Amino acid sequence: MTCSSCSIILPIKDQGLLKIRHPRVSLIPALDGLGMLSQKCCENGRVFRYNSRSELEQLVNGLARLPHEWLLHMEALVTGMYHVEGYEDWLLFSQLQVRLQHPEIVNIICDKSFSSHLQPIVDHKLNIIGFEFLLRPSHSERPFQPFRLFEIAREAGLHAHLDRSARISAIEKSAACLPAGIKRFINFLPSTIYNPVYCLNHTFETIDRLSMNTEDFVFEVVETEEIDDVSILHQIFEKYRTRGVSVALDDVGAGYSTTELMNCLQPDYVKIDRSLINGCHRSSDQKRQITGIVESASRFGGLVLAEGVEQMEDFEFCREAGVSLAQGYLFGKPEPCPPSNFVLSRVV
Template identity: 30%
Template sequence: MINNISILKNITILYAEDEKSLRDITLNILKGFTNKQFVAENGLEGLELFKKHEEEIDLIITDVNMPQMNGLDMIKEIKKINPNIPIIVATAFSNTEYLLEAIDIGVDKYILKPIDMKKLLQVMSQSLLYHELKDLYVDKLTRLPNRNKLKKDLDLTAQDLMALINIDKFSTINDLFGEDNGNKLLIQFSMIIKQFFSSDDYRVYRIESDKFAVVAKDYAMDIKEFEILCEKFANHIEENAIFIDENEIDLNVTIGIACADNKLAYKYTERVINYARKRFEQILVYDNSFNIQESFEDNIKWVKEVKKGLKEGLFVAFYQPIVNTQTQEIYKYEALIRYINEQGEVIAPIKFLDIAKKAKLYSYIIEIMLLEAIGLIKEQKKRVAVNISFDDITNTKTTKKIYDTLEENKEFVHLLEFEILESEEINNFATVTTFIDKVKSLGCSVGVDDFGAGYSNFNMLTNLNIDFVKIDGSLIKNIDTSKNQQIIVETIADFSKKFGFKTVAEFVSSEEIYEKIKELNIDYCQGYHFGKPESKDKI
């Protein structure tokens, strides 16, 4: 019939016609070609259907002469709500005055009665240009306005009050129940949001797979009132499971709220929701204390500084001693990155390391640290440990550089150790095992750093061919006063000894902590009690 007739299967139409016989015949045919049909017997009924189902309806077909409200009056009211909705007018040839009026109010498609169904379907397919454009602004799954529509709407207002709502750990739900059930859940979740935040006062959007936005139509409303409503919504979600078929799914949400002008509300909610996650808070309202602009400026500054430091050799290693717990003699040093600015100020990695990772510059830093450590080994015959992350190990370019450097310095690398950062999630044991076997074959020792923090599990220790375990400082710093921490550290130490791993305690900052570490038979100690990180010339 027409080339793109199959595309009509995706659309939902509103069909208004008062003549029953014609309505039944036409509707019967339309059911075979379109996804869904809303049917009205007069203009007033058609208008009410459109108001109720505006987000679903893609196309309107209407008669002109109808009781209660004629088709043109209905069109005028609908155009006030959505001036872009495509409308096809069906009318007799004799009613030319209606066609002229229809053109005046923005109707550019018409079909003459008696209706030629081939012609009607052709005209409908031509109207799908709007449907394609609409997809740019409508989420196909939930039929909510999408991120594009949100940004467009925010551009039209001087100030906005909005909330960003994120379903916690939605990827886990997909893994447990499957994507089909995950999609059903999102549809139900979107319906719950719309129930809580009425269309009279709020606009609701789906921004990403598990992220939704709610914008107050009255930006001047009390932000505390908005926060209370958001809190009620969050509690409702937490207290009421969503049922998908026979599956009961419990959800939690995190919500960030902001009120701002100059199109900043969306940026602020994104930032504040990240703070909320880090602080394990359900709801957080943005205020000036977050210093978002200063944070951005600081990030930009440090990306430039890192690039400059790499280019000009401003990154150097400082070395902190690690001592034998029983004799207090220095056994080895840990190499720790420092940035020396133009004023000679020594800057710790807390200022720049995370930014270097996000800017994809971190791999260059591990190369610097490796060369620095080997330099100290060559000059002073000291044993040196270097940190390496899971990201470094999975980066083939980085590991090749490491292997090449070790091969070039074979006679020295027996004094080199690698500490794998255990606080980073290791999800590919085969890759880590390959790395460990390779560097150990060249004479290096390998251990796990920060054990007891992040993703710690004893099964990981038994699966990796390591030599030592460094216990995270968060478990050590209060071990002299915390019985719980003593028990955890003792468990790690006993487990390690049974499997032949040496143990190292970080953050040993006082005589009291040292005595407790000694009592627990930890092999080595590291911390300010024995020495701060120092430059190479001070060792």
């Protein structure tokens, strides 16, 4: 079984062929109207030869003058003079445009030029029970903002590659710097997992290869777009749990991570968004929302974690309200390595 979103990323060569096709429209009349000479490559498809990166960019810019409604569904394929036999990485034309506009981001993803920083997660006694792994640049000369990296990767059709690589990188980092028994909270984008049985194989293969205990892992749902099909998330959760992995719902109380979604999915960990935690000790509305989340989570046995804690007064309220765990600058910033003297505590 193969998945184009999880397979190799073919590099854009400085010389090669640009193929385009449209599922419903013949492109020949429009291309003739633009004065763009081409040859037929397939049904409703044309091919252009280019001899430099600038020529390729000129071709793409010329094709961008086609009617907008055509561009929405037009696909493109760039091949070098020599390419992987039997493999064709057809993209939406818009995805090719983004890859050409942001070559530095594509290179960071292809080269896996990133690492993970660890931020501690504490219990009500301030013992560290685990760490969240957060994506950061691995080289100062190739900086990026994590949110922007994923945003461009999504536009370029590379977010599945990035999400999988970041997940594996975090697992490998945890094996190198954490003892057994400490929780490892690792983010994943559910929109990148099209078939849970296949798409999660890389995750479990990495854990098995490093002889790690799946029960030490907590995978967090992080989603910046509305989840249209909750049944897919249920399948993902089921796949994780059958392997002994816990699951968490991130940013509850903000954006698309609503309390309704929490009650539907019933995650093992419920992470309350920092917007509800910051200044909660002096806001009756925030207190009410936090208390409501704790009460809802208690009905299905979910452990509640407060994110973005920066004030002791907020932590104290959360602790009194029944929040089990906390994370934020009050306890430690994301760092390349865990503190050498952290106290290991276990959460059942």
